[in-house]
Amino acid sequence: MLFADNAFKGKHIVVTGASRGIGRETAIQLTRSGASVTLTGRNRERLEEVQKECENGTGETQIVVADLNQAADRQELVEKSLEFLPVYGLVNSAGVLSTYYLEDIPEEELRKAMEVNFFSLTLLTQEFYTEMKKREEGAIVNLSSLSGLRGTHGNVSYCASKFAVTGFTQSLAHEAIRSNIRVNAVAPGFVDTEMGRKAVAAKAEREGRSFEEQWELAQSGNPSGRITTAGEVAGTILFLLSEASENIIGESVKISGGSVMR
Numbered sequence: 001m002l003f004a005d006n007a008f009k010g011k012h013i014v015v016t017g018a019s020r021g022i023g024r025e026t027a028i029q030l031t032r033s034g035a036s037v038t039l040t041g042r043n044r045e046r047l048e049e050v051q052k053e054c055e056n057g058t059g060e061t062q063i064v065v066a067d068l069n070q071a072a073d074r075q076e077l078v079e080k081s082l083e084f085l086p087v088y089g090l091v092n093s094a095g096v097l098s099t100y101y102l103e104d105i106p107e108e109e110l111r112k113a114m115e116v117n118f119f120s121l122t123l124l125t126q127e128f129y130t131e132m133k134k135r136e137e138g139a140i141v142n143l144s145s146l147s148g149l150r151g152t153h154g155n156v157s158y159c160a161s162k163f164a165v166t167g168f169t170q171s172l173a174h175e176a177i178r179s180n181i182r183v184n185a186v187a188p189g190f191v192d193t194e195m196g197r198k199a200v201a202a203k204a205e206r207e208g209r210s211f212e213e214q215w216e217l218a219q220s221g222n223p224s225g226r227i228t229t230a231g232e233v234a235g236t237i238l239f240l241l242s243e244a245s246e247n248i249i250g251e252s253v254k255i256s257g258g259s260v261m262r
């Protein structure tokens with residue numbers, strides 16, 4: 001375990017996208033490090049499974065089922081989170097993949113990528129940020145991507161939505177630090193989650209390879225020789241939420257296995 005079991009004691013962190021993948025691992029690591037966590041996603045059953053895994057930790061948890069594209073659900077999430085405990089941190093992990101060439105993308109898919117990955121993230125952050133400002137402390141971590149830092153092939157909508165997250169992170173970081181709230185992002189390459197596997201499958205189809213061949217290429221394309229795990233991304237998120245990263249502000253921390261160095 002990266003942090004001591006009381007590293008986040010007394011801190012309440014809201015984790016979106018907690019039903020799967022990176023959000024799930026983040027919630028589990030946080031509770032094992034003493035944080036109390038509000039777990040949110042649309043799938044109650046999966047959230048309950050994650051909550052069970054969090055029972056090994058010392059922090060308390062609550063589930064709030066919410067579709068972040070719905071204003072009423074966002075409002076309820078904020079209200080229930082504040083009723084549970086004052087909010088110290090927010091991890092915006094909910095997101096969708098969108099793998100299209102420009103000439104193929106249906107308008108509704110373009111809008112969907114921006115809706116979940118950017119608009120809902122921004123509107124939810126706006127609500128929590130307003131509350132966090134009153135306490136003059138806290139940390140926000142957004143899930144950007146290597147595709148939020150440079151263009152990637154066949155990803156116009158996903159890339160655009162993640163560049164928006166990177167820009168939002170940098171700009172909000174400027175204003176938020178005046179209220180002692182640090183805002184950062186993580187920018188992973190392929191991560192071994194449902195989304196990561198879907199992304200590799202889409203690339204395999206485009207390139208006329210099998211999934212296994214494409215997966216192997218993704219692994220060997222990284223100097224580390226392997227794809228990042230959700231637990232490794234979660235560890236970086238905990239670092240950015242913690243006092244160990246006190247003067248790190250507005251960064252998008254790459255987790256690329258060495259594939260993007262600059």
Ligand SMILES: NC(=O)c1ccc[n+]([C@@H]2O[C@H](COP(=O)([O-])OP(=O)(O)OC[C@H]3O[C@@H](n4cnc5c(N)ncnc54)[C@H](OP(=O)(O)O)[C@@H]3O)[C@@H](O)[C@H]2O)c1
Pocket residue numbers: 016017018019020021022023040041042043044046066067068069092093094095096097116143144145146187188189190191192193194195196197199
């Ligand atoms: N995996 C990768 O290779 C990779 C690489 C770079 C960046 N990222 C980013 O990291 C984040 C997490 O990715 P992941 O791999 O963990 O993805 P994942 O396994 O597909 O999980 C996505 C999560 O987002 C939630 N979600 C999606 N739409 C939602 C909505 N409308 N309202 C509420 N929740 C919603 C899902 O919950 P429900 O289904 O329960 O609603 C699920 O918990 C995303 O922002 C992704 O873009 C991923």
